[in-house]
Amino acid sequence: MPDEPLTVRRRDLLSLIGAMAGSAAMYHAMTALGFASESRYQGPIRLQGDPKGASVLILGAGLAGMTAALELRKAGYKVQVLEFNDRAGGRNWSLRGGDSFVELGGFKQTCKFDDGLYLNPGPWRIPYHHRALLDYCKRFNVALEPFIQLNHNAYLHASRAFGGVPQRIRWVKADFQGQVSELLAKVTSQGKLDEVVSKQDQDILLQALRSWGALDRDYRYRASLISSEYRGYAEAPGGGLTAMPLPSDPVGLSDILKSQLWRYLHNFANYNFQTTMFQPVGGMDMIGKAFVKEVGDLIRYNARVTEILQDDRGVTVTYVDAKNPKSPLQARADWCVCTIPLSILSQLKVNAGAAMKAAIDAVPYAGSVKIGLQFRRRFWEEDDAIYGGISYTDLPIRQIGYPNSGYNRTGPGVLLGAYLFDGANTYEFTAMPPDERVARAVEFGAMIHPQYKSEFENGIAVAWHRVPFTLGCSGDWSDDARTQHYRNLCEIDGRIVLAGEHASALPAWQEGAILSSLDAITRLHERVVKT
Amino acid sequence: MRRSNAKALPHAALATIALLVLLRGQGTRAEDDGPVLKSRTFSSGYRFVEMSGEELYVNVCRGCHMGDALGATGAGAYPSLASDRNLEASGYAVDLVVNGRRGMPSFADMMSDDQIAAVVNYLRTHFGNNYQDAVTPADVHGARR
Numbered sequence: 001m002p003d004e005p006l007t008v009r010r011r012d013l014l015s016l017i018g019a020m021a022g023s024a025a026m027y028h029a030m031t032a033l034g035f036a037s038e039s040r041y042q043g044p045i046r047l048q049g050d051p052k053g054a055s056v057l058i059l060g061a062g063l064a065g066m067t068a069a070l071e072l073r074k075a076g077y078k079v080q081v082l083e084f085n086d087r088a089g090g091r092n093w094s095l096r097g098g099d100s101f102v103e104l105g106g107f108k109q110t111c112k113f114d115d116g117l118y119l120n121p122g123p124w125r126i127p128y129h130h131r132a133l134l135d136y137c138k139r140f141n142v143a144l145e146p147f148i149q150l151n152h153n154a155y156l157h158a159s160r161a162f163g164g165v166p167q168r169i170r171w172v173k174a175d176f177q178g179q180v181s182e183l184l185a186k187v188t189s190q191g192k193l194d195e196v197v198s199k200q201d202q203d204i205l206l207q208a209l210r211s212w213g214a215l216d217r218d219y220r221y222r223a224s225l226i227s228s229e230y231r232g233y234a235e236a237p238g239g240g241l242t243a244m245p246l247p248s249d250p251v252g253l254s255d256i257l258k259s260q261l262w263r264y265l266h267n268f269a270n271y272n273f274q275t276t277m278f279q280p281v282g283g284m285d286m287i288g289k290a291f292v293k294e295v296g297d298l299i300r301y302n303a304r305v306t307e308i309l310q311d312d313r314g315v316t317v318t319y320v321d322a323k324n325p326k327s328p329l330q331a332r333a334d335w336c337v338c339t340i341p342l343s344i345l346s347q348l349k350v351n352a353g354a355a356m357k358a359a360i361d362a363v364p365y366a367g368s369v370k371i372g373l374q375f376r377r378r379f380w381e382e383d384d385a386i387y388g389g390i391s392y393t394d395l396p397i398r399q400i401g402y403p404n405s406g407y408n409r410t411g412p413g414v415l416l417g418a419y420l421f422d423g424a425n426t427y428e429f430t431a432m433p434p435d436e437r438v439a440r441a442v443e444f445g446a447m448i449h450p451q452y453k454s455e456f457e458n459g460i461a462v463a464w465h466r467v468p469f470t471l472g473c474s475g476d477w478s479d480d481a482r483t484q485h486y487r488n489l490c491e492i493d494g495r496i497v498l499a500g501e502h503a504s505a506l507p508a509w510q511e512g513a514i515l516s517s518l519d520a521i522t523r524l525h526e527r528v529v530k531t
Numbered sequence: 532m533r534r535s536n537a538k539a540l541p542h543a544a545l546a547t548i549a550l551l552v553l554l555r556g557q558g559t560r561a562e563d564d565g566p567v568l569k570s571r572t573f574s575s576g577y578r579f580v581e582m583s584g585e586e587l588y589v590n591v592c593r594g595c596h597m598g599d600a601l602g603a604t605g606a607g608a609y610p611s612l613a614s615d616r617n618l619e620a621s622g623y624a625v626d627l628v629v630n631g632r633r634g635m636p637s638f639a640d641m642m643s644d645d646q647i648a649a650v651v652n653y654l655r656t657h658f659g660n661n662y663q664d665a666v667t668p669a670d671v672h673g674a675r676r
């Protein structure tokens with residue numbers, strides 16, 4: 001490796017720094033030297049320099065807005081926040097028993113979950129490399145627990161294959177990997193890789209395929225105790241006189257290919273979904289609530305913004321109070337950080353420049369639907385031995401998410417009974433009344449878990465195109481629009497800067513909202529300190 | 532990426548299932564929800580399988596523009612399409628469905644020329660609209676960018 005001497009020297013330097021100055025200094029040195037590059041997050045923001053009493057008006061009390069509020073106040077700004085809802089958090093949101101939600105069109109749902117059970121209608125998982133969000137959780141003492149993305153014992157389901165019987169992820173994964181390994185071993189042994197793999201490497205490759213694919217000594221993947229160590233047994237190892245295991249029969253490669261079950265495997269490989277993932281204990285909104293403890297005193301709720309007008313000296317925002325919508329109110333500050341979703345901002349009167357306005361108009365909003373279902377017992381654990389994780393299906397519900405907490409308890413539990421993102425079914429579910437969405441989720445889910453029919457108690461369904469405060473799930477940038485408009489969206493326009501997941505390269509992720517906010521206020525602060 | 536994965540799904544089979552007896556009324560049905568089909572169609576891939584203008588409106592457009600086509604208002608609004616003078620120019624409605632506008636997504640990749648023509652014609656002859664100059668699939672094709 002050409003850069004090996006340099007790497008060694010860097011490592012020597014780092015261990016020296018670590019020994020002399022401690023781990024924090026070493027972390028910063030590592031970041032500077034280009035290691036630790038899993039996140040753009042640079043650690044807690046340091047806004048140095050005196051803003052000399054400058055004021056900032058922040059629009060929206062989601063994670064982007066509250067991050068800006070927290071950090072700008074700390075840096076010496078006078079801060080006020082306007083929020084449309086009667087709560088903070090935005091899409092960082094959990095629904096529990098007693099909560100009610102009115103969607104566009106006027107449908108009101110009241111959540112009937114038992115105590116301790118919840119649905120996260122918005123974000124529900126946090127990748128380990130979302131270091132900014134994790135850092136705020138740490139600073140606020142938000143307790144985290146593992147989010148199970150891959151449960152080998154959950155199901156992959158194709159409605160027109162295997163007689164509609166769901167297949168364990170473990171079977172499909174092991175059998176696909178094993179039979180692909182067998183094929184590759186075969187062509188290797190036949191000399192068909194001679195031109196691309198050296199003889200010596202071919203020997204190692206064969207060993208690797210045998211180990212990785214659970215092949216036998218003849219490089220075959222078949223029903224055996226070797227493959228059963230990966231895919232599970234027909235009769236599991238036991239004790240005493242019933243101790244000896246029996247091998248299970250693999251699912252044939254052709255059946256896996258034709259069933260299309262392979263197409264779900266990327267969910268267990270994708271960088272965004274790799275272990276370890278997290279969720280806050282008790283619901284995603286624990287994060288929003290922790291932010292509120294810091295900045296809640298700055299937030300004015302029930303404020304619907306109608307107009308954002310800037311002049312040479314500041315920004316005036318017109319808004320109405322939901323309880324008294326006939327009398328418009330105004331707020332004014334030197335600067336404005338606007339985190340209003342573009343689906344809404346594009347409808348407001350904003351006197352930004354043409355480039356920013358074109359960018360605001362360039363982003364359609366994706367649809368998404370999540371449905372929470374309460375059952376009177378945790379049959380997925382009791383009957384199916386599925387503890388957390390996700391089953392994937394080609395049915396319109398697409399996914400069933402099992403709760404990643406409260407394992408092995410008696411009493412009721414809540415499943416995520418459907419999670420749709422984009423695509424035709426998302427629109428079809430959005431167009432239904434909420435009670436029909438719930439009924440359909442039960443009907444489809446029963447094709448995977450027949451226990452649904454007898455155990456279902458109640459449910460709640462959130463279709464993001466009908467959510468009054470976003471009119472959609474997240475900004476759905478096309479590559480062309482991003483090339484043409486993204487920078488213009490993020491640049492400061494006079495006295496206005498935008499932030500939110502839509503102003504990030506992490507669309508629909510909370511990390512995108514926070515990183516976008518930190519980037520925006522860093523640039524804003526530089527400008528304020530200079531002027 | 533999600534989109535291209537979804538597009539790779541092959542067969543668009545039709546799953547029409549009799550409307551369930553709605554369970555236990557946990558939602559409150561809003562007023563004027565408009566036509567509800569006796570059966571419901573579910574698409575199996577990225578593209579819609581609904582073909583008639585009515586079915587497309589009820590299963591797709593209704594999500595935002597509502598059953599009565601009056602739209603809805605929250606922090607922002609979905610415009611009313613009822614008695615809508617903007618629909619007089621047929622090309623306007625076609626362009627919006629094909630290319631989207633602001634927060635409204637484009638349906639160019641999710642509906643065929645025939646489907647877009649059907650839903651535009653349905654809209655322009657219902658909900659207090661009475662524009663008899665039907666658009667054709669060729670008109671839709673011409674609006675694709």
